[in-house]
């Protein structure tokens with residue numbers, strides 16, 4: 515595997531307690547922001563002390579984990595805070611498809627953290643970076659939109675083809691996604707999108723890493739010591755037009771056999787992947803509802819106790835890709851995605867998050883996101899397809915999911 519590495523021989527890391535910095539996102543000095551925020555808590559980072567670009571491959575998580583263990587193992591770390599996310603941290607995003615050359619880990623030079631009433635600042639290398647806002651963010655203006663790989667009717671035909679394969683017994687479920695393009699007149703500043711997403715979707719994980727910006731509701735895995743947590747999502751309906759419509763939609767989603775089937779594939783796979791790694795594992799019998807401003811999901815909160823010293827990235831490797839983004843059986847679904855979507859997903863639907871030098875971290879599934887490059891944003895949305903799926907309804911569901919990033923870009 516050809517790795518592109520930039521890192522000093524030895525990281526020198528110093529973390530200090532600081533007074534509450536308030537809104538972490540407001541402290542980001544550059545548009546090239548690294549972020550992981552939920553309910554105002556989390557970490558943000560900037561600058562690059564070390565970076566690993568991976569060409570893909572099924573072993574990309576293991577290779578990344580090994581590189582990071584060596585880097586952090588050799589580092590000089592002064593960290594009196596000792597909280598998850600204090601000391602050196604790598605932010606990362608991995609390609610959805612092992613064939614995708616898009617995986618990256620970035621260890622920032624500065625990390626600002628806030629959690630459970632504590633706040634800290636970590637500096638890696640010299641500390642000449644000013645904390646003041648260098649370039650105040652400006653919102654994108656005059657956006658123009660265009661289709662991605664497939665037009666809406668072509669994507670509906672792809673969904674119909676997937677339903678046909680499922681009905682012929684080739685597979686049980688596949689998740690099909692599409693992309694949309696937005697063009698702005700000036701370079702798009704990730705910080706504006708992050709601020710808007712964090713304000714509108716506080717219960718989601720608002721993230722930014724190497725241009726991939728979004729607010730995902732789906733926690734692939736959190737490791738804190740030996741404690742694991744995951745929030746499995748699959749099965750969706752759009753929000754209603756008012757409280758009565760919302761109530762009716764909630765009841766319909768909970769009662770929908772098609773959505774429950776979609777959900778069961780995902781929850782069962784997460785259970786089966788975590789069971790061999792855990793001494794205790796709790797998976798609810800029935801999904802609950804997660805209500806967001808644009809959609810509602812069937813949700814299962816899974817918790818477990820790790821029975822070995824695996825890092826969070828080891829656990830990510832065991833889980834990805836779940837049927838929330840790929841399908842069942844995994845290999846058949848991945849082949850069908852390659853055949854029908856007509857695009858490379860890049861890091862959309864891949865794991866995104868952070869890991870610290872203790873092996874703790876939080877990784878979400880990169881959903882409700884866009885890849886930002888200069889004046890261009892590429893948005894993604896996908897839907898789980900089972901035997902009873904209706905292409906027009908799936909298209910409408912994808913539009914509801916796109917709304918999160920459309921709002922982030924347009925306000």
Ligand SMILES: C=C(O[C@H]1C=CC=C(C(=O)O)[C@@H]1O)C(=O)O
Pocket residue numbers: 689691732747748749750776811837838839881882894895896897898899915
């Ligand atoms: C693939 C996406 O959502 C997944 C997560 C929650 C619900 C889903 C669904 O109901 O289809 C998808 O499995 C996406 O937002 O792009």
